[in-house]
Amino acid sequence: MIYYAYNPNNYNNATVNNNRVKGKGLPTSKEQQDGQYKRENAAFVVLARNSDLNGLRSSMQMVEDRFNRKYNYPWVFLNDVPFDEKFKEWTTGLASGKTYYGELTHDMWGYPDWIDQDKAKQAREKMAADKVIYGGSESYRHMCRFQSGWFFRHPLMDQFDYYWRVEPDIKFTCDVDYDPFRLMRERDLKYGFTISLHEYETTIPTLWQTTKNFMKEYPQHIIPANSSDSLMKWISDDGGETYNLCHFWSNFEIASLAFLRSQAYLDYFNYLDKAGGFFYERWGDAPVHSIAAALMLKKSEVHYFYDMGYFHNPFFNCPSEPSWLPAEKCSCDPTESMEKHWWSCTQKFLDIAGKKTSDFVITTRN
Amino acid sequence: MIYYAYNPNNYNNATVNNNRVKGKGLPTSKEQQDGQYKRENAAFVVLARNSDLNGLRSSMQMVEDRFNRKYNYPWVFLNDVPFDEKFKEWTTGLASGKTYYGELTHDMWGYPDWIDQDKAKQAREKMAADKVIYGGSESYRHMCRFQSGWFFRHPLMDQFDYYWRVEPDIKFTCDVDYDPFRLMRERDLKYGFTISLHEYETTIPTLWQTTKNFMKEYPQHIIPANSSDSLMKWISDDGGETYNLCHFWSNFEIASLAFLRSQAYLDYFNYLDKAGGFFYERWGDAPVHSIAAALMLKKSEVHYFYDMGYFHNPFFNCPSEPSWLPAEKCSCDPTESMEKHWWSCTQKFLDIAGKKTSDFVITTRN
Numbered sequence: 001m002i003y004y005a006y007n008p009n010n011y012n013n014a015t016v017n018n019n020r021v022k023g024k025g026l027p028t029s030k031e032q033q034d035g036q037y038k039r040e041n042a043a044f045v046v047l048a049r050n051s052d053l054n055g056l057r058s059s060m061q062m063v064e065d066r067f068n069r070k071y072n073y074p075w076v077f078l079n080d081v082p083f084d085e086k087f088k089e090w091t092t093g094l095a096s097g098k099t100y101y102g103e104l105t106h107d108m109w110g111y112p113d114w115i116d117q118d119k120a121k122q123a124r125e126k127m128a129a130d131k132v133i134y135g136g137s138e139s140y141r142h143m144c145r146f147q148s149g150w151f152f153r154h155p156l157m158d159q160f161d162y163y164w165r166v167e168p169d170i171k172f173t174c175d176v177d178y179d180p181f182r183l184m185r186e187r188d189l190k191y192g193f194t195i196s197l198h199e200y201e202t203t204i205p206t207l208w209q210t211t212k213n214f215m216k217e218y219p220q221h222i223i224p225a226n227s228s229d230s231l232m233k234w235i236s237d238d239g240g241e242t243y244n245l246c247h248f249w250s251n252f253e254i255a256s257l258a259f260l261r262s263q264a265y266l267d268y269f270n271y272l273d274k275a276g277g278f279f280y281e282r283w284g285d286a287p288v289h290s291i292a293a294a295l296m297l298k299k300s301e302v303h304y305f306y307d308m309g310y311f312h313n314p315f316f317n318c319p320s321e322p323s324w325l326p327a328e329k330c331s332c333d334p335t336e337s338m339e340k341h342w343w344s345c346t347q348k349f350l351d352i353a354g355k356k357t358s359d360f361v362i363t364t365r366n
Numbered sequence: 367m368i369y370y371a372y373n374p375n376n377y378n379n380a381t382v383n384n385n386r387v388k389g390k391g392l393p394t395s396k397e398q399q400d401g402q403y404k405r406e407n408a409a410f411v412v413l414a415r416n417s418d419l420n421g422l423r424s425s426m427q428m429v430e431d432r433f434n435r436k437y438n439y440p441w442v443f444l445n446d447v448p449f450d451e452k453f454k455e456w457t458t459g460l461a462s463g464k465t466y467y468g469e470l471t472h473d474m475w476g477y478p479d480w481i482d483q484d485k486a487k488q489a490r491e492k493m494a495a496d497k498v499i500y501g502g503s504e505s506y507r508h509m510c511r512f513q514s515g516w517f518f519r520h521p522l523m524d525q526f527d528y529y530w531r532v533e534p535d536i537k538f539t540c541d542v543d544y545d546p547f548r549l550m551r552e553r554d555l556k557y558g559f560t561i562s563l564h565e566y567e568t569t570i571p572t573l574w575q576t577t578k579n580f581m582k583e584y585p586q587h588i589i590p591a592n593s594s595d596s597l598m599k600w601i602s603d604d605g606g607e608t609y610n611l612c613h614f615w616s617n618f619e620i621a622s623l624a625f626l627r628s629q630a631y632l633d634y635f636n637y638l639d640k641a642g643g644f645f646y647e648r649w650g651d652a653p654v655h656s657i658a659a660a661l662m663l664k665k666s667e668v669h670y671f672y673d674m675g676y677f678h679n680p681f682f683n684c685p686s687e688p689s690w691l692p693a694e695k696c697s698c699d700p701t702e703s704m705e706k707h708w709w710s711c712t713q714k715f716l717d718i719a720g721k722k723t724s725d726f727v728i729t730t731r732n
Contacts, residue, residue: 054699061539061697065431093692173427326459331427333420 040181042162043074043100045151047143050079050087055168060094063166066309067176073164074098076156080109080142100156108150109142112273120279127282132202135282145278147250147285149269152260161185165253173309174319174330178362180254180305190256190301191293193248194310194317195338196345201245203282206275208243211291214271215240221264222295229298233352234345235291246345247290251312254305255289264296299353304346306339306360315341321358406547408528409440409466411517413509416445416453421534426460429532432675433542439530440464442522446475446508466522474516475508478639486645493648498568501648511644513616513651515635518626527551531619539675540685540696544728546620546671556622556667557659559614560676560683561704562711567611569648572641574609577657580637581606587630588661595664599718600711601657612711613656617678620671621655630662665719670712672705672726681707687724 044063048056060075074097077083083101092099111117120141127135134140151157162181184192215222225232225240237244259265269288277283293302307324309332310317319325320334339346339357350356410429414422426441440463443449449467458465477483486507493501500506517523528547550558581588591598591606603610625631635654643649659668673690675698676683685691686700705712705723716722 054697057697061431061695064695065427089692094695094697326455329427329430329460331420331423331460 037071039071039073040162040179040185041160042164042181043076043097043157043160044068044166045076045078045157045163046166047078047147047151048087048168050081050084052168053087053090056166057090057094059166059168059170060091062170062172064094064096066172066174067180069096071179072097073181074100075166076100076102076154076160076163078102078104078151078154078156080104102154102156104146104150104154108146108154111279114274115276115279117279120276123280127202130202132282133200135203141279141282144283144285144288145273148278148283148288149266149273152257157257161257163253163255163257165251167251167312169313170251171309171311171316173311173316173332174307174325174328176308177328180308180362183362184254184256184303187303188301189303190259190297191248191289192254192303192305194252194305194308195249195312195315196246196290196349197249197315197338197341197343198245198345199247199284199287203284204243204277204287205281207272207277207281207283207287207291210272210275210277211243211268211295212240214268215295217271218264218267221267223298229300231294231297231299231302231349231352234349235294243287243291244345245287246348247284247287248293249312249315250284250286250289252305252308252310253289254303259293259297262296265292268292268296302349302353304349304355304357304360306357307362319357319361321361324361403437405437405439406528406545406551407526408530408547409442409463409523409526410434410532411442411444411523411529412532413444413513413517414453414534416447416450418534419453419456422532423456423460425532425534425536426457428536428538430460430462432538432540433546435462437545438463439547440466441532442466442468442520442526442529444468444470444517444520444522446470468520468522470512470516470520474512474520477645480640481642481645483645486642489646493568496568498648499566501569507645507648510649510651510654511639514644514649514654515632515639518623523623527623529619529621529623531617533617533678535679536617537675537677537682539677539682539698540673540691540694542674543694546674546728549728550620550622550669553669554667555669556625556663557614557655558620558669558671559616560618560671560674561615561678561681562612562656562715563615563681563704563707563709564611564711565613565650565653569650570609570643570653571647573638573643573647573649573653573657576638576641576643577609577634577661578606580634581661583637584630584633587633589664595666597660597663597665597668597718600715601660609653609657610711611653612714613650613653614659615678615681616650616652616655618671618674618676619655620669625659625663628662631658634658634662668715668719670715670721670723670726672723673728685723685727687727690727 046056075095077091077100082103088101124136124138162184180192183189223230232240235243235246272283272288307319307328308317309319309330315338316332317339318330318332318334318337320337324330325334338344412422441461443457443466448469454467490502490504523529528550546558549555589596598606601609601612638649638654673685673694674683675685675696681704682698683705684696684698684700684703686703690696691700704710
């Protein structure tokens with residue numbers, strides 16, 4: 001495995017300031033611009049091909065503009081083949097924090113030895129013929145499996161406690177004037193999302209049955225469905241009998257690496273991986289992360305980043321609380337924000353969590 | 367006419383500092399962030415409808431991100447009908463400088479009394495039938511006439527010496543780490559562009575003949591074509607006999623208001639306006655501004671803003687000087703930059719001006 005830090009000189013080592021912050025427990029950007037801000041152990045993480053360079057630079061520029069130019073968090077780029085020099089130079093140029101470039105191992109991007117590759121190929125061909133989205137793609141399956149079970153175990157991620165996943169061609173449209181990583185730590189949050197929706201059932205025919213088998217074998221990892229902390233009702237409308245296809249859209253995630261590295265999560269991933277559905281079906285990392293979060297995390301540990309103006313084709317999240325858009329310098333249009341869409345599961349999440357969107361307003365502006 | 371300043375409290379009156387600047391005669395952004403920067407008398411100017419709000423906010427956010435958040439230049443918004451409160455609130459929210467909202471008078475957006483409106487209508491119908499781009503649109507013609515002859519005479523513009531035209535749904539993709547308005551003043555520049563191209567001839571059948579008539583009647587306004595200062599060769603390949611259709615794409619302009627307010631320019635606009643081609647044909651403000659610049663300005667007064675990463679559907683300008691993109695935090699792809707396109711006139715401009723793209727690099731980064 002090859003991985004290394006690129007151009008470490010552009011890293012600004014911040015000094016420590018233990019002053020408590022005003023507002024809602026978070027520092028203002030002004031306080032950060034004055035220096036003395038201690039970053040969390042956190043990074044942006046990007047799985048990308050060399051050919052994703054231009055779409056990724058567009059994403060990076062918006063992430064830096066809206067948030068990171070004031071915080072200088074590092075970026076970790078991962079690829080199944082080596083990044084070329086142009087990719088490294090042109091992404092490091094846009095980053096305000098340190099940049100790291102890593103390659104994946106065969107464990108992370110390849111077939112486990114128990115997978116029948118002929119059977120996998122036939123499954124791809126059948127799904128392609130059935131017009132299942134990405135159903136015919138082999139690399140998409142490796143990607144989903146990597147994002148489900150491996151990115152958080154890449155050695156470049158070892159130093160970090162939290163990650164913010166970024167993809168090419170996404171947009172951030174509102175200023176983020178607080179540190180979401182600090183929010184995660186101070187509020188003991190484990191998983192944060194902006195958009196939720198329903199999965200295509202044809203990509204996961206046996207995922208829920210496999211999950212039910214896992215729950216029977218590993219009951220110690222599951223928050224009981226009858227507990228007031230449980231999010232089971234968010235993913236099942238019949239007490240766990242069937243999956244209602246709700247999931248967090250994982251192209252955006254701000255989450256705890258400790259959660260993904262936990263024995264509970266690893267047992268779940270390994271169980272799914274053994275079952276083979278990443279290759280024999282087309283299980284996505286979004287339902288895998290989401291089901292794990294709903295089974296293993298308390299309601300209070302899952303955060304709706306309502307205040308993130310976020311776009312990933314074809315959906316966006318745009319806050320519509322009164323007076324929000326001008327004050328937070330948003331460029332998005334809230335009238336079509338995804339949480340109001342019938343295909344979204346966010347209102348269900350709010351109902352089950354017993355919260356309103358205004359409960360997720362974190363701004364430190366006054 | 368209704369026009370007024372909206373929320374003047376967000377205007378940061380900068381103080382004067384007469385220190386000479388380092389680099390190429392321009393202040394670095396750090397010096398500006400430290401305060402003590404005296405802005406030029408300059409503003410962004412936007413002609414927009416209320417329905418342009420979302421596309422315009424996207425443009426504003428990029429202009430602010432790439433340049434104006436460090437400089438806080440004001441924004442002037444003009445409309446043929448009153449802006450609604452939502453438009454004013456949502457644009458002021460994104461502006462780092464003062465915002466002004468103005469309405470147009472009938473002089474600025476209407477038919478002069480010498481125009482035969484039936485003839486104009488027939489012309490529109492014929493051009494629509496002939497599939498001329500925007501050929502059937504009445505409002506597009508008012509817009510072209512307004513941008514050709516009126517925006518710089520709106521009372522809200524009186525206080526300014528330079529303008530930067532911004533349209534909805536444009537992108538700026540490279541950090542602008544110097545003040546283009548100051549560049550204009552210090553180098554005695556009158557007109558700046560990023561993209562040039564060839565006009566659709568069907569929109570301007572008699573524009574050049576009308577221009578030739580003007581040149582005969584007002585020779586005092588024209589730089590002689592045989593002068594080494596003349597840009598005539600940029601717009602005519604046969605010494606002024608015919609127009610080669612080259613023009614600066616006026617959706618981006620950074621230019622001198624004194625140039626447009628000059629007797630020479632006003633005589634030219636009035637001459638064209640009397641001829642009626644804004645309505646009987648579909649003369650665009652781009653060829654009108656460009657021909658005027660080529661006839662009335664010295665080569666040395668026209669600037670190629672090579673270092674502006676700029677996109678207006680479907681073309682973009684993206685600097686490709688070595689090491690430029692990472693250093694200037696560009697997110698654009700230089701391989702398809704418009705100046706290399708056969709439809710561009712920028713290489714011809716460089717040839718006639720006797721310059722290379724590197725001569726237009728203004729960066730103050732070191």
